[in-house]
Amino acid sequence: MSHGCRGYQMNRRSMLGTSLAAGSFLGLNLQSLVARAGTDRKATAEHVILFWNSGGMSHIDTFDPKPGRPTQGDFNPIDTSVSGVQISELFPKVAKQMHHVALMRSIAGVNGDHGRGTYQLQTSYNTFPNLRHPGLGNIAANELEQIGDLPSFVSISGQGTRAGYLGQKNEAFYVGVPGEKDPYLAFPEGIAQLRGNKRLEALQKMNSRFVSDAPSVEFTATETATKDAVQLMRSPALKAFELDNETEVNRDRYGRTAFGRGCMVARRLVEEGVRFVQVNRGGFDTHYNAFPAMQAHGETMDPAMASLIEDLADSGKLDSTLIIMLSEFGRTPKINKDAGRDHHAGVFTVFMAGGGIKGGTVVGSSDEDGYKPKDRPVQVADIHASVCYALGIDPNKEVLTPLQRPLKLVDNGKPVMELFS
Amino acid sequence: MAQVHGWLFRIAFVCLACLSAAPQASAATPLDVILNEENASKKIITAPTIDDLSFLRRLSVDMIGRIPTLDEIKEYEAWPAAERRGMLVDKLLKADGFADRWTVFMADLLRIRTNSDGGAAEMAFVHKSVKEGMPYDVLCQQLITAVGKAGKIPEVGFVLNDNADPMALAGTAAQVFMGVRIACAQCHDHPFDVWTREQFYGMAAYFGKTQRREIDFTKSVYAIETDGTRVKWPPEGLAPEAERKAMIPAFPFDLKLDAAAPQQEVRLVALRKAQADELARIESGKSASLDELLTAASTKVQSNNFGKTEQFDVAGEAKKAARDLKVDKDLYNQSQLRSELARYITHPRNRYFSRAFVNRVWADLMGRGIVEPIDDFSDNNPPSHDKTLNYLADEFVAGGYDLRNIIKLVVMSDAYQRGHLYEVELQQRKASEEAFAANPVRRMLAETMFDSVVAAGHLFAQKHAAGDNLKTIKEIVQVPVDLEGKPAAGSILTQLQGQGTGAAMGAAMGGGAMAAATGGGGSYDLESAIEVDFNAVLAMAKKDEPKVEQMMVSEEDQSARMLAEEQGRRKKYIDQVVERQIDDNPVFASAMRMASPAPPAHFLRVFGQPARDQLGDHRDHSPSMRQALMMLNGKMTHEASRVGKLEPIYPLLVGKKADLDAAVKLAYREILTREPSGDELADAKSVIAEAATPVDGMADLRWVLFNSHEFRFVP
Secondary structure: OHHHHHHHHHHHHHHOOOOOOOOHHHOOOHHHHHOOOOOOOOOOOOEEEEEEEOOOOOOOOOOOOOOOOOOOOOOOEEEOOOOOOEEEOOOHHHHOOHHHEEEEEEEEOOOOOHHHHHHHHHHOOOOEOOEOOOOHHHHHHHHOOOOOOOOOEEEEOOOOOOOHHHOHHHOOEEEOOOOOOOHHHOOOOOOOHHHHHHHHHHHHHHHHHHHHHOOOHHHHHHHHHHHHHHHHHHOHHHHHHOOOOOOHHHHHHHOOOHHHHHHHHHHHHHHOOOOEEEEEEOOOOOOOOHHHHHHHHHHHHHHHHHHHHHHHHHHOOHHHEEEEEEEOOEEOOOOOOOOOOOEEOOOEEEEEEEOOEOOOOEEOEEOOOOOOEEEOOEEHHHHHHHHHHHHOOOOOOEEEOOOOOEEEOOOOOOOOHHHEO | OOHHHHHHHHHHHHHHHHHHOHHHOOOOOHHHHHHHHHHOOOOOOOOOEOOHHHHHHHHHHHHHOOOOOHHHHHHHHHOOOOOHHHHHHHHHHHOHHHHHHHHHHHHHHHOOOOOOOOHHHHHHHHHHHHHHOOOHHHHHHHHHHOOEEOOOOHHHHHHHHOOOOHHHHHHHHHHHHHOOOOHHHHOOOOOOOOOOHHHHHHHHHHHOOEEEEEOOOOOOEEEEEOOOOOOEEOOOOOOOHHHOEEOOOOOOOOOOOOOOOOHHHHHHHHHHHHHHHHHHHHOOOOOOOHHHHHHHOOOOOOOOEOOEOOOOOHHHHHHHHHHOOOOOOOOOOOOHHHHHHHHHHOOOOOHHHHHHHHHHHHHHHHOOOOOOOOOOOEOOEOOOOHHHHHHHHHHHHHOOOOHHHHHHHHHOOOOOOEOOOOOOOHHHHHHHHHOOOOOOOOEOOHHHHHHHHHHHOOOOOOOOOOOOOEEEEEEEEEEEEOOOOOEOOOOHHHHHHHHOOHHHHOOOOOOOOOOOOOOOOOOOOOOOOOEOOHHHHHHHHHOOOOOOOOOOOOHHHHHHHHHHHHHHHHOEEEEEEEEEEEEOOOOOOOHHHEOOOOOOOOHHHHOOOOOOOOOOOOOOOOOOHHHHHHHHHOHHHHHHHOOOOOOOOHHHOOOOOOOHHHHHHHHHHHHHOOOOOHHHHHHHHHHHHHOOOHHHHHHHHHHHHHHOHHHHEOO
């Protein structure tokens, strides 16, 4: 943890004084402009769909089965479309898509506590006083050009990672209930388009009068935000948030669950150009009666994920869309007295698909009972470095925080090159 | 004025104004004299003093967290011009809204989260302390030393906020109360500061015996004091375990307690002795310890009259304060180590303590701290105005650590009452703003903006006649079913039918449950939230119950609990479409009393309310598209704009007494605290003329005013 502070020491003094006057509270984030230029290596992916499984998902009951061991639990392994790779029977449909999927079964985590684990898995950094590190979605929004009218980073069924020192403009756009209309994206009920537009014109007039008396840069940022909002409200791309045109067949394929609808919306958003979609789902903290809970999770996740991979593959979009599933840690191999599993950071699995990764790859493995990495341990920050690598973002690029402290986008991770062909 | 020459003209105007600025407000206060001295060598432009109505708006926003109402404007304008600013300050310091607004300030400082263990009770307690004027040093002593059950002993919320972890608490105590960032020294000697790792451990050792204890059965949470310490030296891994010894607590600053007491301490001691004497006289025969007296004392001491320094009437003020006293005899078990730490932290000779607090108050009122970031005092980050900061800090101490006292000192200064220099070239303007010779761009706080829309839109009470807004809505609700598949009694469905609206779910939240804004009636209501009833929370804390619950629980009780949980998990839910008629006549509660921090997508969070889970996580006032969408399309702005029959503006729009000019002027006064110009009046009338009816047109106009820059930025 000391590296950040030492960098701070060298840079802060030399930079204090010259900088703060102009920007920090204006939302202009001038600091990021100063940051070192990124790499020009070609990206393998343009979009990311991140499944955030909150609570700590069991690795043994999902993608790292331990058949015949006392830690196996209730589920048997099944064969997949990749010979020699087995996953839990909870995912029969995903198993058929395995040739698009890569598994990293040797993540060497360190934080067995929800708060710290979540923080590290979302940001690659450990918690640190007076700093809020951005998550992958915020990094993507900051580093990549927006495509189309929709925001670069959208979070479904829950909150996206926080932007921290990357600023408000890189916060996730929030979709509370996928498929449900977001009233904030249209004029209020009872205000017709024509009337709403007249209001906007009158507002513009009023604000330009104000700004001509007070010609100040601060107001420009507020106006830009309003312009962006209006552009979004008027964009045909908003249809991507709606599921009205999805067929009954499709609804059945994805499953009639919030997660199924979330996956459908995620697919539509990516097709519309959204850079990063985070789909949130909770309920993985299975201290008690883990197996019925996992059974239910499988029933919800399997059809949705498999259909998503299948549809993206069919439309050709899978090659440029990286799917990744993260959770704060795995769960204990040992089954506790309440038929549950407790927190276990020692080793767990990360699921990835598409986005230029080599389908069917399995990186590393855990020991025979699923306690520790057996070979090729992958550090948590390596996951983030790999996602950045796929997006063509230099994970070591330094960004200056508002306090002029240079920080790498990712906490010294190395891309896991075995994933990429 | 002609466009081309406009800018030059404004510069000329400003310079003329600065020549004539001084006499417009009160004569320079001692604070201004010191500030001006410190600015003497700087090449800055001093902005003119703002006009009376701008002052009313600015001060209302800062003191009571909303813009003034029509009645308040009228009252103010009726006061004699030479005295109205001072009268307003005195009035707002006593207003109910003051405690609400400054509880938000305190909650940011202390990082109070109503959904954390004991958080709601802590918030209610802090609200009470602000309301009653509890001295800040006493408040801090109570927070630092408290032991007991979350919710029952409101103050323990502070220690539990950091899970009673000694390391976290050391960093928090240093940064929150003293503005010193020593948390970095947890892992290594502070790289650019003087803090060593050993000093950090010395600080942490004060919290070494503190622990969080959760009782499995009742889920009650306690902060307790144990015998052994958890903080050992050398740090883990640097020495064999057997050689690590209990760390001896050590306060990192030398407070020079052997030296003669500085002036501010002498004044403080005199003040408190006078208060104690007065109390003893009133309660003669009874013996009260000094601590009790201090705890209960409500000091309203005026150390300073504006425009001239003078003798302050300590005894007189103390008598007045003592009359309000109600000694709370409830003394809690306190931690000896933490009591010692609290004494050091709040010691009148600890300038870190007083400077850190007044700097935050100053930053809140002036838009920028004398030290920035506001909680990063260090040799490498010197204050921009050292003497001004010391003056404020010393007055704060001498005046009995009274929040109102220090606020009054600031808001009565010329510095606070200065306008903006929007017209001036950026670099010059920034230099002036950093010298506090001009007011920087300052957007209202999220809570203030929310309450201002609600107040100006007449949404604190129903404004439509009953039955005017009947509509039928459909909702999908999840209903728990019993074994036969019928909705179970007490389900969400029955609650909805019984209560009409989800907003009624309020009630007190002792344990600190927080309703997500996304729950209840609609998934996308990001503007309403559950209100915390401070009084009810504190009343609950007062209820009698065993001080410490049984820590051990019988086997039978354990299995009963597990069975109950098991049944809870097995509960089945079905979706039901509920159709019901509602009279959509919405009323909004003050944002100041909402469970906070609000959920991340909520209006308040989108406008910068901090998550309060980390040190140094201050309010972000930068604009975003989400903010724009909230204001353009949100229900609150929409309802605030719509005209209700019960509003004063309605008869000016409909019927025989309709008077469009008067209606527009009223709208401007209510929303922007000023009269419209001739051009604006004409524009407004054409907006109204284009609408289907004058009532619709007024809604359009008000929507525009609410969304304007002028509304959200402090004048």
